[in-house]
Amino acid sequence: MAAQQLPDGLHLDTLAVRTALERSQYGENSEALYLTSGYVQSSAASSAARFAMEEEGFTYSRVGNPTVSSMEMRLAALEGTEAAVATSSGMSAILLLGMALLKAGDHVICSQSVFGSVIPMFSREFAKFGVETTFVPQTDVAAWKAAVRPNTRLLFAETPTNPLTEVCDIRALADIAHNAGAFLAVDNCFATPVLQRPVFMGADFIIHSGTKFLDGQGRVMAGAICCTQKQRDELFLPVIRTAGMVLSPFNAWVLLKGMETLAIRVKAQSTSTLAVAQWLQAQPQVARVFYPGLPSHAQHELAMRQQSGSGGAVLSFEVKAPDVDAARKNAFHVLDSMQVLSLCTNLGDTKTLAAHPASTSHGRLSEAQRQLAGIGQGLIRVAVGLEHIDDITADLARGLNTL
């Protein structure tokens, strides 16, 4: 299962278009979509050797698929890791991470500001199997350090976070993890490898929801863990081939095509996001804008250093309101007044998507957990797409101007 031969030192834009498994005997230019569950074996002996992992070759698509392999190779090339394991969604990548890495009695330290479903994944699902998790403030390095225990096995962070765009210091967390003999996993959904490559700052595992920018056009669910080849072969493959949270070849093929335009999309969408953030900051009905590209953002300098000088393509803002009920009403009014933007909880799409985190992505959290995560009822998240900037601001102005 060799990759196509490419010269060393290629740039990310080139790797995004060119990295894939070697072509089939037909010489297809665009990577082939292998929609097959099984593979015909040349002999019973070869089949036995492949199932025993003693011989390279495909057997069954829960164990491996050429289109999925191409997608994994391409993502690993972008992240700068040796390998990647594709999964059926971003959440199943985190499930795979936990299943492969953790056992009863282990301890995890997780940012309290991560994507809403990640919190119950650790606090409820992994807890059922005897794994304890301490949630700490995303940006407080001392709190991460203080939470370390002798049985700490994993530190889990997302940067910037969904939806408040809090930025953590990846290098500092990697040092804490490694000094404790633990691993650091970083969810790189928001920044993507175009803006940030956590492995070069010491992260051990890079988590992706491919559903976001990697697809980039809101079509499929996908996820991945980027890691070393040894971790892929010895840690993750034995679990995924048993547990089966694999990526479908069709979705892998969509991601392969999506990644070809990743750099150009992320850069264009990030430029527009900065402009939308600056515009929102000047609106009298807006209490606060959360965007790492703004100098007013608490970790602006760190973000600029860590994210190639860009704030990324997602921002959040809070509408002004006298109390919690009015905040929710005002946020709903802005969202319901939109005529162009989509009221949709995804992000990383070419279409601009706006959502109300408190009642959607973070709706399953208790009020206390939500408050801890800083998700107010007046908060709106905007994942900026490729529409003209004036049309995006005009659509948000419809609701803001009529509050």
Ligand SMILES: Cc1ncc(COP(=O)(O)O)c(C=O)c1O
């Ligand atoms: C930062 C982040 N990580 C992980 C996920 C989960 O990904 P998926 O929806 O593909 O399971 C999401 C989903 O919104 C997310 O925003």
